[in-house]
Amino acid sequence: xxxxxxxxxxxxxxxxxxxxxxxxxxxxxxxxxxxxxxxxxxxxxxxxxxxxxxxxxxxxxxxxxxxxxxxxxxxxxxxxxxxxxxxxxxxxxxxxxxxxxxxxxxxxxxxxxxxxxxxxxxxxxxxxxxxxxxxxxxxxxxxxxxxxxxxxxxxxxxxxxxxxxxxxxxxxxxxxxxxxxxxxxxxxxxxxxxxxxxxxxxxxxxxxxxxxxxxxxxxxxxxxxxxxxxxxxxxxxxxxxxxxxxxxxxxxxxxxxxxxxxxxxxxxxxxxxxxxxxxxxxxxxxxxxxxxxxxxxxxxxxxxxxxxxxxxxxxxxxxxxxxxxxxxxxxxxxxxxxxxxxxxxxxxxxxxxxxxxxxxxxxxxxxxxxxxxxxxxxxxxxxxxxxxxxxxxxxxxxxxxxxxxxxxxxxxxxxxxxxxxxxxxxxxxxxxxxxxxxxxxxxxxxxxxxxxxxx
Amino acid sequence: xxxxxxxxxxxxxxxxxxxxxxxxxxxxxxxxxxxxxxxxxxxxxxxxxxxxxxxxxxxxxxxxxxxxxxxxxxxxxxxxxxxxxxxxxxxxxxxxxxxxxxxxxxxxxxxxxxxxxxxxxxxxxxxxxxxxxxxxxxxxxxxxxxxxxxxxxxxxxxxxxxxxxxxxxxxxxxxxxxxxxxxxxxxxxxxxxxxxxxxxxxxxxxxxxxxxxxxxxxxxxxxxxxxxxxxxxxxxxxxxxxxxxxxxxxxxxxxxxxxxxxxxxxxxxxxxxxxxxxxxxxxxxxxxxxxxxxxxxxxxxxxxxxxxxxxxxxxxxxxxxxxxxxxxxxxxxxxxxxxxxxxxxxxxxxxxxxxxxxxxxxxxxxxxxxxxxxxxxxxxxxxxxxxxxxxxxxxxxxxxxxxxxxxxxxxxxxxxxxxxxxxxxxxxxxxxxxxxxxxxxxxxxxxxxxxxxxx
Numbered sequence: 001x002x003x004x005x006x007x008x009x010x011x012x013x014x015x016x017x018x019x020x021x022x023x024x025x026x027x028x029x030x031x032x033x034x035x036x037x038x039x040x041x042x043x044x045x046x047x048x049x050x051x052x053x054x055x056x057x058x059x060x061x062x063x064x065x066x067x068x069x070x071x072x073x074x075x076x077x078x079x080x081x082x083x084x085x086x087x088x089x090x091x092x093x094x095x096x097x098x099x100x101x102x103x104x105x106x107x108x109x110x111x112x113x114x115x116x117x118x119x120x121x122x123x124x125x126x127x128x129x130x131x132x133x134x135x136x137x138x139x140x141x142x143x144x145x146x147x148x149x150x151x152x153x154x155x156x157x158x159x160x161x162x163x164x165x166x167x168x169x170x171x172x173x174x175x176x177x178x179x180x181x182x183x184x185x186x187x188x189x190x191x192x193x194x195x196x197x198x199x200x201x202x203x204x205x206x207x208x209x210x211x212x213x214x215x216x217x218x219x220x221x222x223x224x225x226x227x228x229x230x231x232x233x234x235x236x237x238x239x240x241x242x243x244x245x246x247x248x249x250x251x252x253x254x255x256x257x258x259x260x261x262x263x264x265x266x267x268x269x270x271x272x273x274x275x276x277x278x279x280x281x282x283x284x285x286x287x288x289x290x291x292x293x294x295x296x297x298x299x300x301x302x303x304x305x306x307x308x309x310x311x312x313x314x315x316x317x318x319x320x321x322x323x324x325x326x327x328x329x330x331x332x333x334x335x336x337x338x339x340x341x342x343x344x345x346x347x348x349x350x351x352x353x354x355x356x357x358x359x360x361x362x363x364x365x366x367x368x369x370x371x372x373x374x375x376x377x378x379x380x381x382x383x384x385x386x387x388x389x390x391x392x393x394x395x396x397x398x399x400x401x402x403x404x405x406x407x408x409x410x411x412x413x414x415x416x417x418x419x420x421x422x423x424x425x426x427x428x429x430x431x432x433x434x435x436x437x438x439x440x441x442x443x444x445x446x447x448x449x450x451x452x453x454x455x
Numbered sequence: 456x457x458x459x460x461x462x463x464x465x466x467x468x469x470x471x472x473x474x475x476x477x478x479x480x481x482x483x484x485x486x487x488x489x490x491x492x493x494x495x496x497x498x499x500x501x502x503x504x505x506x507x508x509x510x511x512x513x514x515x516x517x518x519x520x521x522x523x524x525x526x527x528x529x530x531x532x533x534x535x536x537x538x539x540x541x542x543x544x545x546x547x548x549x550x551x552x553x554x555x556x557x558x559x560x561x562x563x564x565x566x567x568x569x570x571x572x573x574x575x576x577x578x579x580x581x582x583x584x585x586x587x588x589x590x591x592x593x594x595x596x597x598x599x600x601x602x603x604x605x606x607x608x609x610x611x612x613x614x615x616x617x618x619x620x621x622x623x624x625x626x627x628x629x630x631x632x633x634x635x636x637x638x639x640x641x642x643x644x645x646x647x648x649x650x651x652x653x654x655x656x657x658x659x660x661x662x663x664x665x666x667x668x669x670x671x672x673x674x675x676x677x678x679x680x681x682x683x684x685x686x687x688x689x690x691x692x693x694x695x696x697x698x699x700x701x702x703x704x705x706x707x708x709x710x711x712x713x714x715x716x717x718x719x720x721x722x723x724x725x726x727x728x729x730x731x732x733x734x735x736x737x738x739x740x741x742x743x744x745x746x747x748x749x750x751x752x753x754x755x756x757x758x759x760x761x762x763x764x765x766x767x768x769x770x771x772x773x774x775x776x777x778x779x780x781x782x783x784x785x786x787x788x789x790x791x792x793x794x795x796x797x798x799x800x801x802x803x804x805x806x807x808x809x810x811x812x813x814x815x816x817x818x819x820x821x822x823x824x825x826x827x828x829x830x831x832x833x834x835x836x837x838x839x840x841x842x843x844x845x846x847x848x849x850x851x852x853x854x855x856x857x858x859x860x861x862x863x864x865x866x867x868x869x870x871x872x873x874x875x876x877x878x879x880x881x882x883x884x885x886x887x888x889x890x891x892x893x894x895x896x897x898x899x900x901x902x903x904x905x906x907x908x909x910x
Contacts, residue, residue, distance in 0.1 A: 035667075035685055037684045037685050037686075160650065163650065164650055164651055167647045167650065167651065191646045191650075192622045195615065195618070195619055195622065195646075196619060196622065212490075228706075228709050228710075228713070229492045230490055230492050231492075231706040233688065233704075233705065233706065249688075250688065250705050250706065250709065251683075251686040251688065251705065253709075254682075254683050254705065254708075254709060254712065255683075257709065257712060257713065257716075258683070258712065258716075261712075261713075261716030261717075261719075261720070262716075262798060264716075264720060265716070265719060265720055265723065265794060265798065266794065266798075268720065268723055268724060268794075269723060269790045269791050269793075269794035269795075269882070270787050270790065270791050271791055271794065271795070275795065276799070277795055277796070277798075277799035277813070281816060281819050281820050281823070284795075284820045285820050285823050285824060288788075288791050288820070288824060289824060289827065291787065291791075292784065292787055292788065292791075292824065292828065293828075293831075295783055295784055295787045296780070296784065296828055296831060296832065298780075298783065299777070299779060299780025299781075299783055299784060300780065300832075300835060302776075302779045302780060302783075303776040303777050303779075303780055304776075306775055306776040306778075306779070307773070307776050310772050310773070310776075313768070313772045313775050314769070314772045317765050317768045317769045317772065317775070318762070318765070320761055320768050320772070320775035320778065321757075321758040321759075321761040321762050321765075322754070322758050323761075323775065323778055323779055324754060324757045324758075324761070324778055324779060324782045324891055324895060325751070325753075325754025325755065325757055325758055326754075327779045327782065327783065328750055328753065328754055328757075328782065328786070328887065328888065328891055329747065329750055329751065329754060331783070331786070331887070332725050332746065332747055332750045332884055332887070333743075333747065335724045335725065335883075336724050336725050336726055336743050336746075336747075338724075339720060339721065339723075339724035339726065340721075340724075340726070340730065340732060340739070341732070343717060343720060343721075343732075344731070344732035358732070361736060364736050365736050365739045365740050365743070368736070368740050369740060369743060369744060369747065372744065373747065373748075373751055376748075376751060377751065377755075380755060427724070428790075429787055432783065432786070432787070433783065436779055436783055440779060
């Protein structure tokens, strides 16, 4: 199978030409060897009508995969342009229940109902409706209904027959789940184990009872953490009675992990919504303005802080020269400190240290860093500046500001986390802005003191 | 199986007490139901001697998993304290070849050889040595040798017998790989397919020939991208002749994805090495000083820029009030722009837009943002300031600086990427520092002009 890591501009142009000339065979020839994920990526280069032409030409198994792989926004706009019947018959029909629920979950209610009514397989429609009832970011929202389960009372031979029957409906078989008569999850049995066992052995006596499962309402981030930590490929999901409801496979969780990481990354860069480079200018602008606005308000407050010390600056305008340096160092140190705390919290790295011990450690690090840089700037100013007041002010302020910024940067995410607010919110612009303001206050305050002392 | 998401302080204290009183039964009782990943996390709370006591008590299958799950630094310090023979017999013995190679790869050469000589299974030792020859960050470094492969010429019955034989050595069977007589990878056959097929059918006629494989020297990030994009659970690795060498499973790739995300996150926060909250103060300090130093140099350059305009500040010290605001806005806008580009590049989101189109889009976004904020600050200063020069300077500077910072923030990562330098290097402190300096220059330069014009 050809894996195209980069679809070329030329390829797209050829495809568009063939579509617009209505050359069905050429179009089919061009895309027939592509993987669904690559066909999905073509979307960005096609108009909706061109995409319709291409996607309706696909075998419905591939078409289902393509729809699944589309970016959410693209998928929504594409499906809106199609009648519910075609969506049901060409796309949803061949999807696993979890993917179908994801696709339908993004559609407007009316369209969703229209599609559901057009699904021929009543059982599939029922499963999709069940899944739609769970919150998107919960284990229930992540799981698929398709799984293979056997009763613990079967013998190996009947069990294999049963698996054969069920397997024809499930794409990938990682585990066979073992349940009791009440459908309560008891454990797993691997195909390998079954193949190695005698055919009259009872499942009950050979299955593996140690099994990690999660409840339908567990948060998807926690699900991801568990699957990652315990290296689980397929995680069974149970209801509050312990009854087997579905399973989550690792590929779904990879997406959760990726999204989570991207969210944190954008958060630290001061972007408030999840944006893709391909999103509209409007979406980009909207995602970027909120933190910048807070930065602006912070800047105005900072201006007032400087305003308080106008007389000092009038006396020695060189004080203004180092204002940006102090503010920038405070911001940088603060972001470093907070990002380490945020990452530690996100990884749930077990920590036998108390909060105070963490803050103390950060204090020690800040002390070394502060000392290093205040000595460096002291040396610089001793060589290049003839004002002893300025030299002392800049050095002592840099030291104090680094200490303050790093303790502040450590403290804020810990406090937010205690109040169950995502600590990543605090990193980036918030920490930078706060540290800017307080840093300048410390700097100019020390300046006033030292200029009076050494007048 | 009990999954302990948070091991308590009390539990550790009880465990330590039992260890120090040499109560073997109590220790065993405490840890016997824990998952290997949880036992590994206990390490942080134990001394090396206590850890030795606990880990040598474990069944060697579990012990192998625990060692695998330890943080790299912890593992290294722990294994250094043990003789090579024990490492080989108690830990390496039960590991898959890829994990064993990872563990041995981190040990000093002498220790590594000592361990290798003590591995009883010659074949395992050979596989580990083979794997050690690949670069850690390549497909070869990620893959495991354990896999199940069958010749395409077998019939289903012989094939199943063959799989049974091989399966006893492989933990999880996701796919059975099909090779020809020269060991060249031809495709896969699923256990499900085999279970559904007639026993005299030839593998050749029923296997799935479409298969995505990668070369041993592919970069691990690219491997992760492929597995994620195409939802692959187990990816075969071939040499340049197409011969099957090993397979990479998704759980190994989840770690790569996580590490990559953490690296980018730390990069944007100005941290130069991968640090964990539990690392020593020295490591933390070393990771944080380099970018801060660049920030300091930038700050000094910035001070010189301000110094050039000393006369302007002496004439109107209120100019200094808005210096930090301009610098902060420039920094924030620059980081936003660069992080979006960096993420787009990392995701290899296919883009049919040229570089210039991207920069143009960023320019449009920046134009709107710049206009918004310069109007806001104009309104603020019209109300609260009585200097028309100051008001005009701050507004026009804010507009220009936002435009400049965002184009600069977009451009730099794209250029770095063209030269095959990780674009993430450019985000965070570098962009912030550069934008600070240039932003202040623009601000004070405009100030000089406007104050002369409106004198």
